[in-house]
Amino acid sequence: MEIAFTGTRHINSKQALIIKDKLQEIAQIDATWHVGDAMGVDALVRIEARRQIG
Numbered sequence: 789m790e791i792a793f794t795g796t797r798h799i800n801s802k803q804a805l806i807i808k809d810k811l812q813e814i815a816q817i818d819a820t821w822h823v824g825d826a827m828g829v830d831a832l833v834r835i836e837a838r839r840q841i842g
Contacts, residue, residue: 789819795829804832811836 791814799807807829821837824830 789817790822791817791819792822793829793833794824797826797828797830799828799832807832808836811840815840 795807811833815837821833823833823837825834
């Protein structure tokens with residue numbers, strides 16, 4: 789499976805917590821992640837992916 793992430797360039801702290809929770813769920817799926825390089829959601833996904841992978 790392949791999963792692509794994209795979203796707004798500006799997120800607040802409440803939105804960031806929601807996104808982090810969902811990413812923990814998504815990380816349980818055997819999939820290749822495709823992430824953009826913009827600020828906001830893309831940046832948060834990149835940071836969380838690195839954190840979860842180790």
